[in-house]
Amino acid sequence: MLDLSHMPVVDNHCHPVLLNQQMDVLQFRSYFTEATDASFSEKHVHNSIYYTWFLRQAANFYGCEPKEEAVLAVRNSMNADELLERLLEAARVDTLVLDPGYPLSDQCYTPERMGELGHCRAAKMLRLETLMQQLILAHDNFDDLLERFSTELSDVRERGYCAFKSIVAYRTGLNVERWSKDEAAQSFAEVYSIAIRSGRLRIAHKPLLDYLLHIAFRKAAEQQLPVQFHTGYGDSDTDMRLGNPLHLRDVLEQPEYRSMPVVLLHESYPYCQLGAYLAAIYPQVYFDLSYTIPFVDKLEMLTFTRQALGATPASKLMFSTDSVNVPEMHWVGAIRGRNIIGRVLDELIDADELDQEQAYQIAQLILRDTARAIYKL
């Protein structure tokens, strides 16, 4: 059995955790579903394979009964700093690559503090749609907006970010199209008037969003900066039909974007084979394997890991957890990712596809080395 338990990981996509870790059962459960309807926490989460498995791991870690109330009682008795420190240390994290765009920053640990408590490196990415929303609210003139947006996306590494992240899949879909400047300006005028009236903005206006994304892609390509795209399974507002990574074709085909590494997040679940295929074909595409969210069970994780390794060179795959809100996720995702990758590599050794040493090197690429290189950590 390939033992990867000591191998440090670069978690190439995860989120900050909440400052307030005191919570009741329903709140805790709500973090283990992407559904927003309250009935899921009340009736369904505790019947998911993922959550029942998770409770056993947590009970083992905390040394308590494998019961929900017991796990909650132990974790709630610890202060948040202590909880975070214990779990991140046990996860053996080399680097957390954090998306601070979610949850709201005033409710969360900063990336810097997470790094301190985890005794690891913390890098962060810049969420493009959040920046767009802030800048639109602050500019009544389209040309001024464009200029400021371009400036904010220049010298990105000096500004402390190692990647861009786009949630366009949640908003208008991965089929990012070309629009004329006039069309984008007209869309901006509509968006601006709505935003000013309500004082807030959730950008979901395709001509404007797509137009700004193309600016961001040019900037990313100039700086060889990776862009992480949410693909597949995610927030309940996503239109899964447009979360299929094949919709990125026009962006991937664009010669001027070839120097922009594209990371397809969350194994594009359930479009796993399609995402893995793109990573196998396009030189700039990388495929993220995340082991906390989607909330799927071990058998399903084995399947997508097999599909990815089966079709795609290992140097195009990167590990993540996509953990968020509670630090147990950062911990359990690292444990599980190592375990699943180890099992699949074992199967490949048994099938005489790999030897032990090759398997170990592949694990190292997926768990750490490729991410280090791509994000220039």
Ligand SMILES: [Zn+2]
């Ligand atoms: Zn995420």
